[in-house]
Amino acid sequence: MKKILALAAVAALTAGVSAYAANPFSDVTADDWAYQAVSDLSAQGVVEGYPDGTFKGERNMTRYELAQIVARLMAKEDQLNAQQQATLDKLAGEYADELANLGVRVSNLEKKVGNISWAGDAKMMYTNNAKKAGEGSEDTYKGRIRLNVKGQVNDATYVQGRILTNMYFKDAGTDDGNTTMDRLFVNHSFGDKTSVVLGRQDLTVFGGLEYDDAFDGAKLAYNDGKFDAYVAFGQLNAGDYNKTDAAFGGLGYDFGAAKLKAAYFNFTGDKAKNVSGFDSIWGANLVVPVDNFSVFGEYWDSNADKNDSAYQAGLGYSTLDAAKPGTFALNVAYNRVGANAYLGGVTYDASDFFDIATGKDLKFWNVFGDVTLQKNVTLHGEYAWDIENSKVDCDDNAWTVSLNYAF
Numbered sequence: 001m002k003k004i005l006a007l008a009a010v011a012a013l014t015a016g017v018s019a020y021a022a023n024p025f026s027d028v029t030a031d032d033w034a035y036q037a038v039s040d041l042s043a044q045g046v047v048e049g050y051p052d053g054t055f056k057g058e059r060n061m062t063r064y065e066l067a068q069i070v071a072r073l074m075a076k077e078d079q080l081n082a083q084q085q086a087t088l089d090k091l092a093g094e095y096a097d098e099l100a101n102l103g104v105r106v107s108n109l110e111k112k113v114g115n116i117s118w119a120g121d122a123k124m125m126y127t128n129n130a131k132k133a134g135e136g137s138e139d140t141y142k143g144r145i146r147l148n149v150k151g152q153v154n155d156a157t158y159v160q161g162r163i164l165t166n167m168y169f170k171d172a173g174t175d176d177g178n179t180t181m182d183r184l185f186v187n188h189s190f191g192d193k194t195s196v197v198l199g200r201q202d203l204t205v206f207g208g209l210e211y212d213d214a215f216d217g218a219k220l221a222y223n224d225g226k227f228d229a230y231v232a233f234g235q236l237n238a239g240d241y242n243k244t245d246a247a248f249g250g251l252g253y254d255f256g257a258a259k260l261k262a263a264y265f266n267f268t269g270d271k272a273k274n275v276s277g278f279d280s281i282w283g284a285n286l287v288v289p290v291d292n293f294s295v296f297g298e299y300w301d302s303n304a305d306k307n308d309s310a311y312q313a314g315l316g317y318s319t320l321d322a323a324k325p326g327t328f329a330l331n332v333a334y335n336r337v338g339a340n341a342y343l344g345g346v347t348y349d350a351s352d353f354f355d356i357a358t359g360k361d362l363k364f365w366n367v368f369g370d371v372t373l374q375k376n377v378t379l380h381g382e383y384a385w386d387i388e389n390s391k392v393d394c395d396d397n398a399w400t401v402s403l404n405y406a407f
């Protein structure tokens with residue numbers, strides 16, 4: 001589209017926005033049919049010319065240039081009427097990628113196209129489980145889709161929920177095809193560093209060896225980019241401590257050369273001690289990045305009398321970027337988890353053997369990684385071997401592979 005035509009259309013969009021119009025361009029004269037439009041938009045700061053003082057209205061306009069104009073209009077949206085606002089909303093959606101590249105925040109773009117936004121992910125996964133015949137399915141083939149819906153209440157508050165459906169393509173499970181909402185929470189921000197989250201929300205502790213699932217409750221969090229901390233009270237949604245009241249918290253600091261984190265859980269009442277032999281546990285996590293490599297590990301210790309510790313030590317390499325095909329991440333780790341030092345919500349897909357024999361420490365090696373096949377399409381794989389001391393009768397290895405889609 002010729003630049004002069006595009007600007008005439010934009011001028012119609014901003015009609016009624018006050019500004020003192022003075023023509024700053026040497027190649028736009030008072031006789032030109034678009035003189036008033038160009039002068040008005042220049043006065044409003046919506047369009048700019050070239051360093052030599054010209055406008056060059058006859059040259060074609062790129063999407064990037066038009067996105068710059070849309071971004072400037074978005075800063076003036078409070079001066080637009082309903083019809084003009086609706087047109088601007090459509091333009092913001094059309095040029096969303098270009099606006100993102102210009103540094104216009106995605107959250108702001110979402111507000112331009114409505115107070116409700118959607119995102120999600122899906123996966124197709126095959127798992128060769130460690131359990132032997134008679135102890136459960138030896139292999140499973142399933143699909144999963146999750147849809148996140150976010151409602152922006154105001155600049156400081158949003159409500160978010162997640163809709164989940166699992167579908168089993170072999171040996172259907174009890175939840176086959178059932179659709180549920182498995183997350184629902186409200187986030188209140190106080191400035192750009194502090195927030196309070198209420199409801200059923202995600203909880204991932206360190207790398208997920210001990211817990212990567214949901215909890216119901218309240219969390220107060222602070223994060224300034226280097227130091228972060230949180231305190232929470234509620235109930236975990238997985239493992240032996242499911243629906244057991246807990247007070248917990250954590251903190252971390254990014255030193256640049258290393259990232260150090262710590263966490264503590266205290267379970268109230270008698271249920272915790274009776275079920276798993278401990279009612280408090282603390283842990284520490286260390287990640288040392290070296291270019292694309294990282295050395296990582298975590299250690300846990302409970303107040304049980306024996307089998308009261310857990311640890312993981314590993315090495316990783318990553319260039320993974322979901323937008324760049326061919327990038328990948330690969331990790332290998334050794335894991336040892338005491339029967340009385342496990343919260344019950346491990347992050348791994350190949351983890352059916354995580355039923356630890358009483359009085360034993362579960363031991364295993366695992367390798368896990370991802371590779372980007374196409375933009376927002378990744379292949380994930382895990383392999384665990386030398387599995388010892390699972391309570392169930394199982395093989396000494398398990399593996400899984402899945403295709404994952406983000407949208």
